Amino acid sequence: xxxxxxxxxxxxxxxxxxxxxxxxxxxxxxxxxxxxxxxxxxxxxxxxxxxxxxxxxxxxxxxxxxxxxxxxxxxxxxxxxxxxxxxxxxxxxxxxxxxxxxxxxxxxxxxxxxxxxxxxxxxxxxxxxxxxxxxxxxxxxxxxxxxxxxxxxxxxxxxxxxxxxxxxxxxxxxxxxxxxxxxxxxxxxxxxxxxxxxxxxxxxxxxxxxxxxxxxxxxxxxxxxxxxxxxxxx
Amino acid sequence: xxxxxxxxxxxxxxxxxxxxxxxxxxxxxxxxxxxxxxxxxxxxxxxxxxxxxxxxxxxxxxxxxxxxxxxxxxxxxxxxxxxxxxxxxxxxxxxxxxxxxxxxxxxxxxxxxxxxxxxxxxxxxxxxxxxxxxxxxxxxxxxxxxxxxxxxxxxxxxxxxxxxxxxxxxxxxxxxxxxxxxxxxxxxxxxxxxxxxxxxxxxxxxxxxxxxxxxxxxxxxxxxxxxxxxxxxxxxxxxxxxxxxxxxxxxxxxxxxxxxxxxxxxxx
Numbered sequence: 270x271x272x273x274x275x276x277x278x279x280x281x282x283x284x285x286x287x288x289x290x291x292x293x294x295x296x297x298x299x300x301x302x303x304x305x306x307x308x309x310x311x312x313x314x315x316x317x318x319x320x321x322x323x324x325x326x327x328x329x330x331x332x333x334x335x336x337x338x339x340x341x342x343x344x345x346x347x348x349x350x351x352x353x354x355x356x357x358x359x360x361x362x363x364x365x366x367x368x369x370x371x372x373x374x375x376x377x378x379x380x381x382x383x384x385x386x387x388x389x390x391x392x393x394x395x396x397x398x399x400x401x402x403x404x405x406x407x408x409x410x411x412x413x414x415x416x417x418x419x420x421x422x423x424x425x426x427x428x429x430x431x432x433x434x435x436x437x438x439x440x441x442x443x444x445x446x447x448x449x450x451x452x453x454x455x456x457x458x459x460x461x462x463x464x465x466x467x468x469x470x471x472x473x474x475x476x477x478x479x480x481x482x483x484x485x486x487x488x489x490x491x492x493x494x495x496x497x498x499x500x501x502x503x
Numbered sequence: 504x505x506x507x508x509x510x511x512x513x514x515x516x517x518x519x520x521x522x523x524x525x526x527x528x529x530x531x532x533x534x535x536x537x538x539x540x541x542x543x544x545x546x547x548x549x550x551x552x553x554x555x556x557x558x559x560x561x562x563x564x565x566x567x568x569x570x571x572x573x574x575x576x577x578x579x580x581x582x583x584x585x586x587x588x589x590x591x592x593x594x595x596x597x598x599x600x601x602x603x604x605x606x607x608x609x610x611x612x613x614x615x616x617x618x619x620x621x622x623x624x625x626x627x628x629x630x631x632x633x634x635x636x637x638x639x640x641x642x643x644x645x646x647x648x649x650x651x652x653x654x655x656x657x658x659x660x661x662x663x664x665x666x667x668x669x670x671x672x673x674x675x676x677x678x679x680x681x682x683x684x685x686x687x688x689x690x691x692x693x694x695x696x697x698x699x700x701x702x703x704x705x706x707x708x709x710x711x712x713x714x715x716x717x718x719x720x721x722x723x724x725x726x727x728x729x730x731x732x733x734x735x736x737x738x739x740x741x742x743x744x745x746x747x748x749x750x751x752x753x754x755x756x757x758x759x760x761x762x763x764x765x766x767x768x769x770x771x
C-alpha cells in the first residue's frame with residue numbers, strides 16, 4: 270500500500286489517544302485521527318465538538334463540526350457559550366487537537382494572517398476555538414504538514430500560545446516534536462523513511478534533535494484500511 | 504411579536520447601518536432571510552457572527568458590510584471564504600473593517616449582551632495578539648484576588664436573525680439540535696426576527712430544545728427550507744455538496760456576481 274504523508278500524520282496522531290480520554294476535535298486531520306482512534310484502540314474515547322456535541326459517535330467523517338450526524342449520536346448537546354465556558358474553558362478536555370498555518374519554536378501558532386495584519390497577503394479563517402483549547406486542555410496536540418513556510422522563526426500573528434512540558438506535542442507528516450526542558454520544541458521522532466536532514470530542511474529555525482531519536486512504527490494495514498474506510502464515508 | 508412575510512419582517516426591522524447578527528453555528532443558518540436583506544438593498548451593515556460562512560461571504564461580496572465581528576471566517580472542511588478574503592486582502596468591492604475574537608470570546612460577549620452586562624469573561628486571550636488587536640478585549644484581575652482573566656465588551660446588535668423549526672400560533676418559537684449561540688444573540692439584540700419551518704398548534708417538549716417566548720421577538724416568518732444549504736434538524740440534512748461547490752462559485756468575482764444575480768437578486 271502506498272501511504273500518503275497525510276495518512277502517516279493522521280495514524281500517528283490517532284496513536285497518541287488512549288481509551289476513555291475526552292478529546293476535543295476540530296475539522297480536517299484531527300477529526301480523522303480521533304475517529305480513527307475510536308475505531309481501533311480507543312473505542313471509549315469521548316469525542317467533543319465545539320459546535321456543542323459531547324460524546325458524538327459519527328458513522329462517517331463529518332465535513333463540518335456541525336453536521337447532523339454529530340447531534341444525532343451525541344450523549345449531550347450544549348449551547349456554544351456553555352461549551353466554551355463549562356466544558357473547554359473549565360479544563361474538562363483531556364486532549365485538544367489544533368491545526369496551524371504557522372508554528373514557532375515555542376509551539377505558538379498562527380491561524381489568522383500571513384503577512385501584515387492590516388494588509389495581509391493571505392487572510393486565514395482566524396482563531397475559532399484554538400486560544401481557549403490551547404490554554405485549557407490538559408494536553409494539546411498540534412497537527413500540520415512540515416515545511417519551512419509553516420515552521421517559522423517568527424509568527425506573523427500569535428493566535429494561540431504553546432506551552433512547555435509533556436502535555437504538548439506537534440505531529441507532522443515527517444515526525445514528532447515535543448518541548449525540551451526549556452520549552453523549545455525538539456525533534457523526538459521521525460516517521461519511517463524520513464531522514465533528520467529532511468526535517469531540518471523543512472524547519473525554518475535550527476531545530477534541536479533529541480538523542481536518542483526514535484523512529485515511529487509504520488502505519489499498519491489495519492490502521493490504513495480503517496482510515497480509508499472512514500474517508501470513503503465522508 | 505407579529506407573524507409577517509419575510510419581506511415585511513426585513514423591511515420593518517433591518518435598517519441601513521444596523522449592527523446585524525445572523526446566527527447559526529453550522530445548523531439552522533438563516534439563509535433565506537440573508538438573501539431577502541440583500542434583495543432589499545440594505546447597506547453599511549456591521550455584521551456579527553461567530554462563524555461567518557457562506558451567507559456572510561455573500562453579504563460581503565455584494566458590498567453590503569462595512570464591518571465584520573467574528574471568530575472563525577472559513578468554509579468548514581472546504582477552505583477559504585473567497586469573498587471575505589478578497590475584501591480584506593484587496594478591498595474588493597470595498598474595505599471591510601475586521602474585529603476579531605476567539606469563539607470563547609465572542610460567545611462570552613453575546614452572553615454578556617443577553618444579560619445586559621457590560622462585559623463577559625474568559626481565559627484564552629492572555630498573551631495572544633488577538634487581545635492586542637481587538638479594542639473590545641481587556642485584561643483584568645479578579646476582584647477576589649489572584650487570577651488574571653480577559654474581559655470582552657458585551658455585544659448588543661440592533662437586530663438578530665435566526666432560523667428555527669417550530670412556532671406555535673402565538674409566535675412562541677422552539678428550536679432543537681445544535682443550538683449554537685442563537686438564544687444569546689436573540690436576547691442580546693434590540694430586535695429579533697425568526698424564520699421557522701412550520702407553525703404547529705402546540706410546542707411539544709423535546710430533548711435539547713430552546714424555547715424563545717413570543718414577547719422577546721419582533722417578528723416570526725414561516726419559511727420552510729429557510730436554512731438551505733445549512734439544515735434544520737428533523738427537516739433536512741446539511742447540503743455539504745453545495746458548501747463544496749461554493750468554493751468554485753465564489754473564487755472568481757464574475758462567477759460570484761452571476762450566481763448572486765441568478766439565485767438571489769432575481770429570485771423571489
